[in-house]
Amino acid sequence: MKASILIPILFAGSGAIWISFGANPKLEFSKRIAKSKDRTSTANKLLEIGKDNPKDFEIYRSRQILLSALIGFAALLLPVFLGKPPAIGLLFAIFAASLTFVAIDQDLSKRVKKQRIMIDAEFPAVIEMYSLALSAGETPLVAMERIATSANGTLAKEFMRVVEQVRNGKAFHLALDEMGRGLDSLLIRRFVDSLIIATLRGAPLTEVLQRHAQEAREAQRNRVMGAAAKAEISMMVPVVFLILPISILFALWPSLANLNLISGV
Structure with missing residues (x-):
């Protein structure tokens, strides 16, 4: 009975894929991913974590869809092997595939949030180094290159990307503006705007x-104090x-116990 249900499911799935994607499923699959509606937001998130290659979005979305499909297919087969009705397996597969798809998106959002926190934490030290380099007589581009080669961290990598863009012929203020737009940080945006205005106007x-x-x-300091206040409140929960x-x-x-003894007497 299980085999009689499983074999039609496999053939139906293969036929649906063939009808949807035609003779060249890989090419058609890539085209549909490139036309997806949420390409801009996901691509911006990938750009924030350092994946600036145009193919990175297609690779990410392909892995997300394939992993969701595999987990959904496994969830579809599990109730069949347990002797449950196929309708239960179909509902379970849809739920598992949707949950996997959303979980992968949430993981990307968490990585982006962690990246922003790291950049904001690195910014004060990096900006002080940059200010000292400028005070020593270096130009803004040379000072940025010095920090990019000597420092470690996400912001240093972003500085190196700006330096490489300038070496490839892009204007310094345009490369800075692209960095500011790519990093969703108010501190970085204000720093970039001030640096561009000061560079252009002297x-x-x-x-x-x-x-x-x-x-x-x-x-x-305000972020640390806010995190400490939240931690203090969370520590009060087990105490209370x-x-x-x-x-x-x-x-x-x-x-x-004494009242019980007295009442018993």
Whole structure:
């Protein structure tokens, strides 16, 4: 009975794929991925984590769809092998495939959020190094190249990308603007705007960068204080709902026991 259900499912799935994608399924699959509606938002997220190749979106989406399809197919077969009705297997497969698809998107969003936190944490130290290099007489591009080659971290890699774009013939302010748009960070955006305006108009950079470094330090301190406040509240939950009731119980138990003895007498 199981084989009689499984074999038609396999043939039906193969036929559906053949009808949908034609004689060249790989090419048709890539075309449909390239035309997906959420390409821009997903591509921007991939760009933030350093995947700037145009093929990275297709690779990411292909893996996401294939993994969801495999898990959905496995979820479809499981109820069949257990002797359950095929309708249950179909519902279970749709649920498992959808959950896998959403989970992969959520994982990408978490990686992007972690990347933004790392960049905001690195920004004060990097901007101070950049300000010192400019104070020593280096040009903005040379100072950025020095930081990119000597420092470690995500922001240093972004600086190196700007330097490489300038070497390839792109204007410095355009490369900076692209970096600011690619990184969804208010601190980076303000820094880039100030640097572009100062570079184009010949304004002094050292004071502007020092002010940005001070603001970044204050923003980082506020984030740490906010995280500490949230941690303090979360630590109060086991104290209030676990330790405190047990302490009250131990304090009241002797009195309750004595009252029971008195009432028994």
